[in-house]
Amino acid sequence: MMSTSRSGVEVRLEDLRRRYAGVTALDGLSLTMAPGELVALLGPSGCGKTTALRLVAGLEEANGGRVVIGGEDVTNVPANKREIGMVFQAYSLFPHMTAMQNVAFGMQLHEVGTEERRKRAGEMLELVGLSAHANKYAHQLSGGQQQRVALARALAIEPKVLLLDEPLSALDAKVRSRLRDEIRRVQLEVGTTTLFVTHDQEEALAIADRVGVMNAGRLEQLGPPTTIYSRPATPFVAEFVGLTNRLPGVVKGREVEVRGTRLPLVKPDSTDGPAIALVRPEAVSVAADGDVSSGPLIGTVIATVFLGATSRVTVDLGDITVLAQLPTSDAVALTAGTRVRLSLRTDPVLIARDEKAPTEA
Amino acid sequence: MAAVSRARRLKLRVFRIVTLVVFGAFFLIPIYAMFEFSTRGNGVDAPRTLDNWKAIGTYPDMVAGIVNSLELAAITSVATLVVLVPTMVWVRLRLPRLRRVIELISLLPLTIPAIVLVVGFGPMYLWLGTNFSDSILTLSFAYSILVLPYAYRALDAGLAAIDVKTLSEAARSLGAGWPTVMWRVIVPNMSSALLNAALLSVALVLGEYTIANNLLYPNLQVELVSLGRTNAGVSIAVAVASLLFAFVLLIAISFFGRPRRMRSEVA
Helix, strand or coil: CCCCCCCCCCEEEEEEEEEECCEEEEEEEEEEECCCCEEEEECCCCCCHHHHHHHHHCCCCCCEEEEEECCEECCCCCHHHCCEEEECCCCCCCCCCEHHHHHHHHHHHCCCCHHHHHHHHHHHHHHCCCHHHCCCEHHHCCHHHHHHHHHHHHHHCCCCEEEEECCCCCCCHHHHHHHHHHHHHHHHHHCCEEEEEECCHHHHHHHCCEEEEEECCEEEEEECHHHHHHCCCCHHHHHHCCCCEEEEEEEECCEEEECCEEEEECCCCCCCEEEEEEECHHHEEEEECCCHHHCCEEEEEEEEEECCCEEEEEEECCCCEEEEEEEHHHHCCCCCCCEEEEEECCCCEEEECCCCCCCCC | CHHHHHHHHHHHHHHHHHHHHHHHHHHHHHHHHHHHHHCCCCCCCCCCCCHHHHHHHHCHHHHHHHHHHHHHHHHHHHHHHHHHHHHHHHHHHHCHHHHHHHHHHHHHHHHCCHHHHHHHHHHHHHHHHHHCCCCHHHHHHHHHHHHHHHHHHHHHHHHHCCCHHHHHHHHHHCCCCHHHHHHHHHHHHCHHHHHHHHHHHHHHHHCCCHHHHHCCCCCHHHHHHHHHHHCHHHHHHHHHHHHHHHHHHHHHHHHHCCCHHHHHHHC
16 A cells, blocks of 8 residues: 555654734744654643644744754745645535545645546545445534544645644544544554644543643643653643542652651652642552551542442542542442541652642643 | 324415415516516507517617626626635634624625715716726626625625635645635535525626616616616516526526535435
C-alpha cells in the first residue's frame, strides 16, 4: 500500500504564542515531535491545546514563535499549502459528496490523476474499513463512520502531519474507544507524525507515544503515558491525570507527614509548613477493622464502586474522605458502613499549597 | 385512537383543500380575467382570438422592454450573488460581530419606499449617465440594492444550514484555496438557497416599475403601462405572459432546488 512506505517527518513547535483580545491562549509552547510519533495534548478546556493545533494547521496565525514541519519553516505558509491532514471535532464531510468523493477531493486538488485517485481513495476507505460504504453520503453514515471517512480523507493526501482535534468527543462511549484504537492502528500503519488534541485523559494515555499536559497556555509536562501517570511533574498534572486524594499534611524536611504517616517528597526543596499531599487511590490500602497492624487510620466506608477488576472505595475519616482503589476481590466485604483501617503506601508524593484542584473539562 | 387520528387527518385534508381552493381562486381569477380580456375579439360577439398575443412582436418598444427587463434580471441576480455570497461567508468566518450590522444594512432597502430611493438615485444616475453610460443596464446597480433584503434572507438561511467554518477549514486543510472553498464546497451545499435568492431577484426585477419609470428607463413594466394606454389588449397579454414566466420559474426552482439529500433519498 502506498502509504506504508512513507515515513513521518519531524514537527517542531518553537515558543508558539497566541493572544485573543488580551487573553493569552498560548504562552510559549515548545514541542518537538519525532518522525512518526503520536503526541497527545491533554488539558482542560481553554488550556490552549486546540489553539496549538490550529497554529500548526495554519488556521490561525501565531503572535510569536515558529512552526517547523520536516525542516521547513511553515509559520507564514497558508493552511492550504502546508500539506497537513486534519480531522475535526464537528462532522466535517462535504455533504454533497459521497464518502469516496470526499476522500478523493484532496487528491483532486493535488492533481492526482483520475485512475490513481479512484484507486487510492478505495484503498484509504479500505484502510478505515468502510469499502462497503464508498457511495454513501454523510447523512447516510453514522457518526463513527463519518469520522473514519474524515480520517481517510485526511490521510489520502499523504500529509506530512496529521492533526486530530478531539475527533472522538462527539461519539458515544463504545464507538469512541473502538475508533480510538482504530486511529492508532491506522496511524502506526501509515507512520504519519500525529498531533492529537483531547480533554479525555483516558484517550490520551491509551493512544499516545507521548502525552503533553497543558494548563493555562503552557506545557506542564511532556512524557510517555506511564511517566505522566506514575511520576507527574507538577501538582496540576497529578490532579488532572488520574484520580488523586488531597490530604492535608505538614512538610518537614524531605517528608510530608499525613495523619502520622511520613511520605517522602518527589521534590524535597519545599519549605516546611502545612501543605496538601497528593496521594493516588491505589497508594491507599484498606482492610476490615482489625488491630493496628492493618493500618493506622480508622474510618467508615461510604461507598464502593465496582469498576471491573478493581473497585473504588470511598472512606470517611471524620473530617476528610479518602478514595482507595483495590482489587475487587479485596473490596467485596467493604460495603457501606463497614469500619475499616487504612494505610498509605510510602511512595514519593507531590504536594500542593492551597491551589484549587483542577476540574476536568 | 386510530379513529381519532383518522378523523383528524381528514379534517386536516379538508382544511388543506379549502385553503388551496380559496387562495388558488384569489390568485387565478385575476389572471384568468386578464387572459380572458387579452383574447377578446374586436366587437361584442366576436370569437376568441389570439391576435393580441400575436401582436406583441409588432411593438418594438414592448419587445425591447421585455429584453431589457430579462437582461436586468439576469445581471442583477448574478451580481447580487457574486457580491453577497463571499461577503456573507467571510463575515460568518472572520467577522461574526459584524453580522448584525450587515443584516441591518441589507434590510434597509425594505424599509425605504422606492419613491424615496428614486430621489436618492436621481443625481447618481444623472452622473452615471453623463460620465459612464446611459444604458438601461446600469439600472442593475439600483436593483441590486433593491433585492438585497430578499437575497440576504434566502442566503442567510442557506448558510445557517451548513457548518461553514468546519467545512471551509476541512477544505483548506486538504489544499483548497479560498476560490475553491467557495465554488466547490460552500456553493454546492447551499444551491437551493442560491436558487431562491436568484428567483426572488428575478421576480422583483421583472415587476419593478417605480424606479425605472422615474429614472426614465423603459423596462418591461414601464412599456406595459405606456402600451396599456394605446392598446390594452396587447399590454395585458404581455402581463399574463410575464406572470406565467414567473410561475414557470417558480415551479422549475421548486423542482430542481430541493436539497440533494432529499432527492437522493427519494431515488
